[in-house]
Amino acid sequence: MKFSYKFSNLLGAVYRKGNLEFLPDGFKVASPVGNRVSIFDLKNSKSETLPIEGHLNFTSIAVSPDGCLMILVNEEGEALLCSLVSRSVVGTYHFHNKVHCVKFSPDGKKFAVTRDTVVLVFHAPGMSRVYNPFLLYRTFTGAFDETTCIDWSSDSKVFVVGSEDKEARVFAVEPCVNLVIHSLGGHTDAVVGAFFEHNSMDVYSANRRGHLCVWKCNQNTTDLVTKADKKKMDARKEREKEKRKEERGASEEESEAEEENEEDGTDGIFKVRYKKAGRHILRGAKGTEDTVSPELTSCDFHKPSHILVSGFSNGTFMIHEMPDFNLIHSLSIADESSVHRAITSVTFNNFGDLIAIGCADLGQLLVWEWQSQQQALKQQSHANKMACIAYSPNGQNLVTGGDDGKVKVWDTSSGFSFVTFDQHSGGVTGVTFFQSGKAIMSSSQDGTVRAFDLTRYRNFKTFTAPRHVQFSCVAVDPSGSIVCAGCQDVFEIYVWNIKTSKLLEILADHEGPVSCLAFSQGTTATMLASASWDKTVKLWEIFDSRGAKETLKQEAEVLTLAFRPDGKELAVGTLSAKISFWDPVNGRQTGCVEGRHDLDYGRKETDKVTGKTLAAGKAFTTLCYSADGKVILAGGQSKNVCIYSVTHQLLMKKFQISQNHSLDGMEEFLDKRQMTEWGNKNLVEEGQGSKLTLPGVKEGNFSARHFKPEVKVMQVQFSPTGREWVAATTEGLMVYSLDQRVIFDPYDLEMDITPAQVRAVLTSGDYAKSLIMALRLNEEEVTQEVLESTPVDYVETIGGELSERYVDRLLSHVVDAVGKTSHLQYYVRWVHTLLQQHGPSLKARAQSLMGVWRTLEKNLSRRRDELAKVVDHNTYSLHYLVDQFRLKDRQRKERKRKNVTDSGNESDVGSHDDSSSADELDKVVAMGMDSESDEEISQLF
Known part of the structure; x- marks a missing residue:
C-alpha cells in the first residue's frame, strides 16, 4: 500500500468571495475558493484546483494577458505571484492593507494594485532585469477614500480608478504635460466600476446606486505628450531657431522675436478635458415602494463589443449595449425566496461571448452565454x-449531503455536480449507495429516509417513522432489500423493507443516541453493527432472529465504526480518541490504537484554556477501511487526517487538510497581536460585532456579521479503487490521490535490468522476457512501450505463461491503461486473457486485489459511456441518411410515374424503379454499418 497521496482537487466548493477571472483562451474560469484557486474548463468539462495554498482566504486575483502568471491577494494584503505553467509560487509581497483590485495592463508590461487611497503600479515580472518580481514603478495619489476599481486603456498608457469618495480619476502611466490627474465627479455613491471605451479615452463610470455616467474626452491617447517628449520638442525647437537665426542674420532679430512670441502662445499641446455626455439609470437598481432599491455590487465592460454587464444585490444582472444604452437581457440567478443572493463578481471573457457570475452567499458560479441565452456552466x-x-x-x-438539506452527486473524473436533490427539509445526516450503484439512500433530521434514482433523477421512495424523530445515520444491506436508520432523540433503530416500504422492526436496546450504523459484507453472514453514546456497540442478526446478537462494551461513548471489506473485522472509534479493533464473529478485541496525540492541538480565538487542555475533548468521528483492509483512515475534530496500519497498529502518515488561518481552531497558541492590557481582544464585548457566543454553541453565531467557521473533518472515505480518498471538511470536499510521479518502486531488480537492456531484448523479438524485465524494473513508460510493441497474436501465449507473481503487477498496469489509452481493444484483450488464464488464482487473492477490480469497473464504465455517445451519434446519422434517401427516392418515383403516365408506359418503368431503389437502399444501409465514407453514400442520391 503506497502512502504518496497528494492533494489533487477540491469539490463541493466552487466560489467563496473575490473576483472571477477568465484565462486568455476564453474557456477557463479561475475562481477563488477560500485559500485556494479552482480552474473550470468549459470546453473539456473538468475542474482543477491548483496545488497552491495561501495562509488566508483570497479576495483578489489577476491573470496576465499571456496566461503564464497569476497574482493572488488575500484578506490581509499578502500577494502571491504564481506561475500557471509550473503551478508553483514564484514570489510574495505584502501590501500591509486590504487590496480591492489587481489588474494587468493589456500589453502585459505592468499591473496596478488599489490599496488604501493610492494606486501602486508595478513592473510585470520578466519586464525588468531585477530579481525582485514586485518592482514598484510609480505610486499615484489623489483619492480621499479607499480606491475600489481600476481599468486600463487599450494601449496601456492611461488607467482610470474609482474610489469610495464618489469620484473616478484618470491617470497617465508616464508623466504627461497635458494630463496630470483628472477627476470625474458627480456620483451619488461609491464608484463600483469605471471603464475606458475601446481605443479611446471616453469613460463609463457606475456607482453603487446604479447610476451610469458617460464621459467624453477631447483627446485620444495618441495626443498625450509626456514630459520626456516635451523636452525633446523644446530642444528641437531651439535647434530650429538657432538655425534660422544663422540663416537670416542679425538684421531680422526683431521679426524673429515677434514670431517667437506668437509660437509661445500656441505650441500645439492641448490639455485633456472630460465632459459628461450622458447619465443613465440601471433599471435593475429601481425598487418598489415598499422595498429598498438594490445596490449595484459588480460590473464589467467588454471593450471590442461595447457590452456592459452589471450585477445587483438582489441577484439580478443586466446586459446593455453602449453607448446607446440598449437593454439586451435582464435576468436573475436565484429565485425570489432566497434571501442572500447578491452578485459578488461579474466578468467577460476575451471574446465577449461568455459572462462569469459569482454569488458568495449562495456559493454559486454561473457562466452565461448571453448571445444564445444558455448556461455554459452552473455549479x-x-x-x-x-x-x-x-x-x-x-x-x-x-x-454528498449537507446541512442545507440538499443531496448532490459529483462525477469524480470531471469534478462537477450533475444532479441535486432538494426534497429534504432538514439537514442531511447520512448518505449511502446501493450495491448496484444506481440509487442512493439518505437520512435527514426532518424525520425521513429517502431513496433517489440516479437513472431518472427522482425521489422514488420515502420512509418515515410512526412518530416524529430525527435520524442521525442510515445503512443499506448488501442485497439492497433492507434499509436501517438510527435516531438521535429516541435511541431507536428503524428497519424497513425497500420493495414494500413496510416498517419491519424497531430495535430499541440502546440507551443513548445512535451515532453510526454499518452492515458487514464479504464472506461472513450479514450483520448490522450499531454504535451509540451509551458506550456500547451492538451486533444484530436482522435476517435470522430478533434482538441483539451481542453487545461489545466500550470504555467511552462510541462516535463511529466501520467494517473491514471482508466483514471479518470491526473498527470502533470512541470519545477517548481510541480506535479499537474487534472480531465480530467471536466478539473479542484484537487491537487498539491511541490517537489523542495524532489529532494535534487547536485553539479557537475565544477559548480561555490552552490547546493542550482542549485536546482532551477531541476524538475521531469518522473511520474508513481501505479496499484491501490493510490500513484505516481516521478524521475528526481536528485539521489532521491520519492513516493507520491495521496489522502493526501504527500511524503511517498524517495529512494536514488546511493551512487557512481564516478558519478558527488553526492556532495552537494565542496570537500576540490580539493581546491587549485587558487580555484577549476577541473576548472583549464589542456591541453588535461581538464574537462571543452563547454557552453550548458549537457551530458559531450565524447571525454575526463576521462568522469564522471552525476547521474540522466531518467524514472520510477511501475510494473503492484505492487510488484516492476524500475528506468532507469545513472548506469543502478535499480529494487526495496517489502521486503519479512516484518515483522508483522496483521488484526483484538485478544489475543487468536497465531500460536500455529491456529495449534491446524487445528488439530481438523476445517479447515474454522483455515484459518480465519491464515488470521487474516497474517503470510505467518502459512497461507501456513493451506492451504496445508486443504483437496481438502473442497476447494469449505470453499471458498464459506468465507466473503468478508478475500477473498482479501486469494486471494493475493494464487496468490503469484502460482508462487513458486510445488502444482500448488491445488492452481489454490483455485483461480478458489474464482473467481467463489465471482466474482461479486471482479469485483466491480477490480481497487483496479489490482496488484493481473496482478500478477496472470504473474505467470500463467511463469508456463505455464515452463510446456510447459516439455510437448513438452514428446511429442517428445513419437513420437520417436512410430517411433522406427514401424521401428522394419517393420524389424520383413520383416524377417518373408522372412522365410514364404522359407517355403511356407506366407499368414497365415502375417495376424497374422498385427493384433498383430497394437494391440502392440496402447498399446505403450496408455502407453505413461498415462505416464507409459519406461521399460514397451521397453519390447514390
Missing part, C-alpha cells in the same frame, strides 16, 4: 457545511 456548493459523503461501488460517482 453551486452546499450553503452550510458538508455533513456526509459516500462513494459509488465503482468509484465513478460521489454523493
Whole structure:
C-alpha cells in the first residue's frame, strides 16, 4: 500500500468571495475558493484546483494577458505571484492593507494594485532585469477614500480608478504635460466600476446606486505628450531657431522675436478635458415602494463589443449595449425566496461571448452565454457545511449531503455536480449507495429516509417513522432489500423493507443516541453493527432472529465504526480518541490504537484554556477501511487526517487538510497581536460585532456579521479503487490521490535490468522476457512501450505463461491503461486473457486485489459511456441518411410515374424503379454499418 497521496482537487466548493477571472483562451474560469484557486474548463468539462495554498482566504486575483502568471491577494494584503505553467509560487509581497483590485495592463508590461487611497503600479515580472518580481514603478495619489476599481486603456498608457469618495480619476502611466490627474465627479455613491471605451479615452463610470455616467474626452491617447517628449520638442525647437537665426542674420532679430512670441502662445499641446455626455439609470437598481432599491455590487465592460454587464444585490444582472444604452437581457440567478443572493463578481471573457457570475452567499458560479441565452456552466456548493459523503461501488460517482438539506452527486473524473436533490427539509445526516450503484439512500433530521434514482433523477421512495424523530445515520444491506436508520432523540433503530416500504422492526436496546450504523459484507453472514453514546456497540442478526446478537462494551461513548471489506473485522472509534479493533464473529478485541496525540492541538480565538487542555475533548468521528483492509483512515475534530496500519497498529502518515488561518481552531497558541492590557481582544464585548457566543454553541453565531467557521473533518472515505480518498471538511470536499510521479518502486531488480537492456531484448523479438524485465524494473513508460510493441497474436501465449507473481503487477498496469489509452481493444484483450488464464488464482487473492477490480469497473464504465455517445451519434446519422434517401427516392418515383403516365408506359418503368431503389437502399444501409465514407453514400442520391 503506497502512502504518496497528494492533494489533487477540491469539490463541493466552487466560489467563496473575490473576483472571477477568465484565462486568455476564453474557456477557463479561475475562481477563488477560500485559500485556494479552482480552474473550470468549459470546453473539456473538468475542474482543477491548483496545488497552491495561501495562509488566508483570497479576495483578489489577476491573470496576465499571456496566461503564464497569476497574482493572488488575500484578506490581509499578502500577494502571491504564481506561475500557471509550473503551478508553483514564484514570489510574495505584502501590501500591509486590504487590496480591492489587481489588474494587468493589456500589453502585459505592468499591473496596478488599489490599496488604501493610492494606486501602486508595478513592473510585470520578466519586464525588468531585477530579481525582485514586485518592482514598484510609480505610486499615484489623489483619492480621499479607499480606491475600489481600476481599468486600463487599450494601449496601456492611461488607467482610470474609482474610489469610495464618489469620484473616478484618470491617470497617465508616464508623466504627461497635458494630463496630470483628472477627476470625474458627480456620483451619488461609491464608484463600483469605471471603464475606458475601446481605443479611446471616453469613460463609463457606475456607482453603487446604479447610476451610469458617460464621459467624453477631447483627446485620444495618441495626443498625450509626456514630459520626456516635451523636452525633446523644446530642444528641437531651439535647434530650429538657432538655425534660422544663422540663416537670416542679425538684421531680422526683431521679426524673429515677434514670431517667437506668437509660437509661445500656441505650441500645439492641448490639455485633456472630460465632459459628461450622458447619465443613465440601471433599471435593475429601481425598487418598489415598499422595498429598498438594490445596490449595484459588480460590473464589467467588454471593450471590442461595447457590452456592459452589471450585477445587483438582489441577484439580478443586466446586459446593455453602449453607448446607446440598449437593454439586451435582464435576468436573475436565484429565485425570489432566497434571501442572500447578491452578485459578488461579474466578468467577460476575451471574446465577449461568455459572462462569469459569482454569488458568495449562495456559493454559486454561473457562466452565461448571453448571445444564445444558455448556461455554459452552473455549479453551486452546499450553503452550510458538508455533513456526509459516500462513494459509488465503482468509484465513478460521489454523493454528498449537507446541512442545507440538499443531496448532490459529483462525477469524480470531471469534478462537477450533475444532479441535486432538494426534497429534504432538514439537514442531511447520512448518505449511502446501493450495491448496484444506481440509487442512493439518505437520512435527514426532518424525520425521513429517502431513496433517489440516479437513472431518472427522482425521489422514488420515502420512509418515515410512526412518530416524529430525527435520524442521525442510515445503512443499506448488501442485497439492497433492507434499509436501517438510527435516531438521535429516541435511541431507536428503524428497519424497513425497500420493495414494500413496510416498517419491519424497531430495535430499541440502546440507551443513548445512535451515532453510526454499518452492515458487514464479504464472506461472513450479514450483520448490522450499531454504535451509540451509551458506550456500547451492538451486533444484530436482522435476517435470522430478533434482538441483539451481542453487545461489545466500550470504555467511552462510541462516535463511529466501520467494517473491514471482508466483514471479518470491526473498527470502533470512541470519545477517548481510541480506535479499537474487534472480531465480530467471536466478539473479542484484537487491537487498539491511541490517537489523542495524532489529532494535534487547536485553539479557537475565544477559548480561555490552552490547546493542550482542549485536546482532551477531541476524538475521531469518522473511520474508513481501505479496499484491501490493510490500513484505516481516521478524521475528526481536528485539521489532521491520519492513516493507520491495521496489522502493526501504527500511524503511517498524517495529512494536514488546511493551512487557512481564516478558519478558527488553526492556532495552537494565542496570537500576540490580539493581546491587549485587558487580555484577549476577541473576548472583549464589542456591541453588535461581538464574537462571543452563547454557552453550548458549537457551530458559531450565524447571525454575526463576521462568522469564522471552525476547521474540522466531518467524514472520510477511501475510494473503492484505492487510488484516492476524500475528506468532507469545513472548506469543502478535499480529494487526495496517489502521486503519479512516484518515483522508483522496483521488484526483484538485478544489475543487468536497465531500460536500455529491456529495449534491446524487445528488439530481438523476445517479447515474454522483455515484459518480465519491464515488470521487474516497474517503470510505467518502459512497461507501456513493451506492451504496445508486443504483437496481438502473442497476447494469449505470453499471458498464459506468465507466473503468478508478475500477473498482479501486469494486471494493475493494464487496468490503469484502460482508462487513458486510445488502444482500448488491445488492452481489454490483455485483461480478458489474464482473467481467463489465471482466474482461479486471482479469485483466491480477490480481497487483496479489490482496488484493481473496482478500478477496472470504473474505467470500463467511463469508456463505455464515452463510446456510447459516439455510437448513438452514428446511429442517428445513419437513420437520417436512410430517411433522406427514401424521401428522394419517393420524389424520383413520383416524377417518373408522372412522365410514364404522359407517355403511356407506366407499368414497365415502375417495376424497374422498385427493384433498383430497394437494391440502392440496402447498399446505403450496408455502407453505413461498415462505416464507409459519406461521399460514397451521397453519390447514390
